[in-house]
Amino acid sequence: MTLSNTSTSTRTGGGAGTNLTYLLVGGGIGATLALLFAPKPGSELRKDITDISKKSYDESLELAHQLRDHSGELFTSFKEGAGNVQKFAGTKFARVTEAIEEAGLTNGEDTGDNVLQLDEGRGDKDKGRQPANIL
Numbered sequence: 391m392t393l394s395n396t397s398t399s400t401r402t403g404g405g406a407g408t409n410l411t412y413l414l415v416g417g418g419i420g421a422t423l424a425l426l427f428a429p430k431p432g433s434e435l436r437k438d439i440t441d442i443s444k445k446s447y448d449e450s451l452e453l454a455h456q457l458r459d460h461s462g463e464l465f466t467s468f469k470e471g472a473g474n475v476q477k478f479a480g481t482k483f484a485r486v487t488e489a490i491e492e493a494g495l496t497n498g499e500d501t502g503d504n505v506l507q508l509d510e511g512r513g514d515k516d517k518g519r520q521p522a523n524i525l
Contacts, residue, residue, distance in 0.1 A: 418446060
């Protein structure tokens, strides 16, 4: 018995930019058709089409400027956030380095005193116990 490989395609909705593009294209097509079927002389029709085209171009240009400004603001925000994370990590790293130096564990100078202190703190119940081999 063989199992067939059936693939299902899940279609997700487009982003806001894609939906906005579809809206503008649909509006342009609808406006053009409305003008073509309106009872006007050819010169008026051409003027109306030119006016609508210029208006659509100006609106598209305005949206592009807004998008550019918004993306610049987002970039600045992300840059500031990354700087804050870097400062935070540097501070934590410095604290850990200080703690290691205070414990005397720098440059491989482990004297074994720390291990001895841990072993002494366990009490008699763990003496002679071997560590478990987990590998």
